[in-house]
Amino acid sequence: MLLALITSLFIFLVVTGAMAAEKKYKIATVVKVDGIAWFDRMRVGVNEYAKETGQDLWMVGPAKTDAAEQVQIIEDLIAQGVDALCVVPFSVEALEPVLKKARDAGIVVVSHEASTQENVDVIIEAFDNFAYGANIMKDLGKNMGGKGGYICTVGSLTSKSQNEWIDGAIAYQKEHFPDMHEVTSRIETYDDATIDYQKIKEALVAHTDLKGICGGPMPTSAGAGLAIEERGLQGKVFFTGTGLPSIAAQYLKSGAIQTIQFWDPAIAGKVMNKIAIAILDGKKDEIKDGANLGFPGFESIKQDKDKKSLFYGAGWVVVTKENADEYNF
């Protein structure tokens, strides 16, 4: 009896001792806005990674896209004493002061979709924007047979990454598909499927040689799909661009559009947290050019030539009607 008691006491001590030795990191992932499909998917990734690693990881974000609210959330997290912050900024500039404050307090900062961020340990982008755009054009040019006119859409002429995608797409077209041409300057659609739909219909009337649509913002996939389907232009006019399976699936299946591209926010969430943990473990040297982070699209990350803190994956996913059902966002 006494022996049993001593044994169990011993086991208890060993277990608690082991738990104390392996200190849990507290890492918050702060996103632009909570409650939309994109970041719901990122939360899935963060939570999965928390289970895999046993660390204390969670995701938060403001109820609406608002730079000031995101700053406030980060202020609160600094006060709570987190070990690291993984941030997807709504406004890169607006976050600089508060991220500086975080780093001064010894908090590790990793960011995503923020190639110009200064107060940060590592910026990890899903891909190089120009390469992403080139990949869109590769599919579009192939579908169009390398001939005919095309248009490009962006959410806004001031949105930096989308315009870089389109720059990359146009550069790829000029190099590989010399018989194709852009029929009108890139069209602004304000991330609104209705505007995409109306502008594409209008462009089809205005330019009879229009055979391809290269979509920057996500809603273009739905607007283009509807316009093509309604006019019975399947197989005559092609679309390739950014899109979400949940919104574009019906048009992929009906054959109105061929491929959509995006990056998986769940993986982006995991990669950010993995980098944060590596830095906290004192292994920052392992985040370098050519490093394998062990996630699809991040097997060999590239370091930016000019900015040492900036890294790119090749994390885009191409979806066709065959694999559209594999994604639920």
Next chain:
Amino acid sequence: MNKIFKRNELWLFCILALLAFLVGGSNSSFWSRTNLFSLFKSSVVMGVFALGVLLVIVSGGIDISFPAVAVFSFYITVKYLLYIKFTGSIVMPFVMSMTIGIILGLLNAFLISTFKLIPLIVTLGTGSAVTGFLRAFVGTTTLSNLPQPLIDFSRWNIYTETLADGSVIGFSGSFLIFVALALLVAFILRVTTMGRGVYALGGDQIAAVRAGFPVRKIYYFTYGMAGALAGIAGIIHCSLIRLANPRDLEGIELEVIAAVVLGGASLTGGKGTVLGTILGVFLIVLIKGSLILVGIPTDWQKVTIGVVLITATALTAYRSATHGGR
């Protein structure tokens, strides 16, 4: 004859025709059936919204909650219909969305008439509250697998034609609904006692009370009707774009109010007609839908819209001021 020429509507029609000839002159595809059918279809949702806003503005009020009401109505309707796996008649979604719209419109009327609050503040508040409620309790994800009756409605054409290149064009049946609703609102405003009451209330509230108009009833009628029309416009929009997006229609209120004012309605109340409103809607749809046709670079499109709108409004206002047109 002289009386007809004094009317604002004719003046507005001339501006519209002039603009159409300018656009058609620079790109003849403007006159193609493909483009004209497309413009008519684009005017439906904005037109139905504008009819509701017209009623409220004529009564001397303002409603800026209608986009929020529309989104609330169609999103809940679609979510519910998907939940019960609805496959029945298209009438059901319309009635349901309209009913939700009416309830919210009556709430506006209750707050405005009971507490004598300013309509701008009330509708700003209800619009914000309704949007918040929707996102917090109903859902934030865009639904793209609409019930079949709504998909069928979006494909409903009263005339279709296959062009030489094998593509198809159609005249959307939804335009008929807009025409029917416009006739209904015109009938109410011109013929019924309630309609005369709306003008009287907008013209001079105290005089309307003394003349024995049931002012409270008129409030409930105008805001209830605006809610109903917002609900209908919402479900039409959602069907035509084949998405139920809870963040949709943001910012449309300014365009719609601009169309109604352009159509000759006075923001101080008591003035405005259905015909003028329809012309105002056509004018805005025409301007917005012709920028690529004319070949205006994207950077200049907003500037162009602004300049054309200000010019058209100034011409109309100048005309009314000098001729005392109604």
